[in-house]
Amino acid sequence: MMEMHDLCAMAAREARCVLATAIKVEGHAYRKQGVSMLLTEEGGMYGSISPGCLESDLQARVDRVLDTEQLEFVEYDMRPADDLSWGETIGCGGLIIVLLEPVCGELRSILSHMHTYFQSGSTVELTRSFYHQYTRIHYVIKVLIHPSESAAAATDSGFGSGKSEFQREGRSEAERWDIPLQISTRYVPKPRLIIVGAGNDVIPVARLGQSAGFRVVVADWRETLCTPERFPGVELVQGFPREIISVLDIQGGDYIVLMSHQFPREREFLELLEDRNYAYLGIMGSRTRTARLLNDLPPMKHVHSPVGLTIGANGPEEIAISIAAELIACKRAASAKERHNLQRGNAHASDGHRAGSR
Missing domain, CATH: 3.40.50.720 (NAD(P)-binding Rossmann-like Domain)
Incomplete structure (x- = not known):
């Protein structure tokens, strides 16, 4: 199973690629909210968001995302009992909203910095802040030297990213899905x-x-x-x-x-x-x-x-x-113990993914 540690390394080797992240998950789903995968222009797929029922559709969107350098939200609603169009042989369920981000400019720099921190054994929290009605995004990474350290003891490294505007339907869809204006995900380096x-x-x-x-x-x-x-x-x-x-x-x-x-x-x-x-x-x-x-x-x-x-x-x-x-x-x-300690301290959600209020 590929983790963000691996995806950051792969992004450095791929000239044109897209980061896909499950930013909202409701109901039963194969992977938790906050999980990412990397999709390349040449058709490569690294990591997974589903058992295989979503990835082909996501891959079909890669060229457009790379050509326009625009973010894109994609909805996969697998909750209706009579809807077998997704994962009919594997029993997928739930609602998944996936964010597609072209890996260029500030995001590429962010992933490079994250990989450096992972290599040194640091835990990283990545925060995405949407603004201008979801037409632009700002990235901030917060570095924890050791996983046991509190967020208050972290070091902030801020990077802004001004992307091209979304199409009108993309903006309204994000609002309809109640996507938070700020989303934070915590990533632990590979042991x-x-x-x-x-x-x-x-x-x-x-x-x-x-x-x-x-x-x-x-x-x-x-x-x-x-x-x-x-x-x-x-x-x-x-x-x-x-x-x-x-x-x-x-x-x-x-x-x-x-x-x-x-x-x-x-x-x-x-x-x-x-x-x-x-x-x-x-x-x-x-x-x-x-x-x-x-x-x-x-x-x-x-x-x-x-x-x-x-x-x-x-x-x-x-x-x-x-x-x-x-x-x-x-x-x-060890991971369960750390999650328990974090929950007791009310520092993060148990899956390492936090959403800010709108």
Whole structure:
């Protein structure tokens, strides 16, 4: 599943593309309010808003949006019980209003800045403010250095965007749908999955980690194993534990898996973790081996050993699935805890999407 982190990266590589965002959702829908996807002039689609019943129609609108450089609102009303024109085989329902924005000018700059912030581990809140009867839009991004920080501690970066006027029917439609004049969406960066070790059994773990929404880093001191050919699309860090610990700059939201099968190196790495915060520490191997690794060390936080969920896994691929499943479970639990904390503080809606009053 593509997240905004991915879409920002894709937008930088696509010369002509459109950002589609579900800005209003009522009733049952496949994705939550605030979710986005990227549509390119060449027919590429990155991310999704529905299980596939809306994307073709959205793609058909891309050329017009790019040629006119105008925003466009699109309504998909799938609430009538006798209306099977949308998603008749997958049971879609609800009302979805999608905003189409040409990625040019200030929006392209905004997405570039957001990607930079995501890469540094910052949470970003993007606010769209409509004015001149929805004919123009102003963007503001608010940066949270760490997800746990309050909005009051954020840094504002404002960017204005004066777009061409909508056609008359677009203006009245936005008013009819009661689209708020201000909409804010909060985006959390991908958590990092740091895998210490670059053996053959790491390859499926890295691949599944990427698919599960992690920013994967593979670290190893063996140059012949730690290569882009073996780990495409993965960040690689070469060196012994004491050489790479400062490069990794481990943070509280990082997930770490030790699977180098090299006892002395993993012991060295654990010693360097003593005073650091992280979200997850998975250790490959038996409980006996892990007990030896941790012997005489202060209690380590968030240890999962043997790494992975107990599913009777056999062989590298199944073991990788069990590890990925445990990583997903821990990530979801952490997200639920953060949402609970935000709700208690009344800082944001539970889906990270807020609408200002009209």
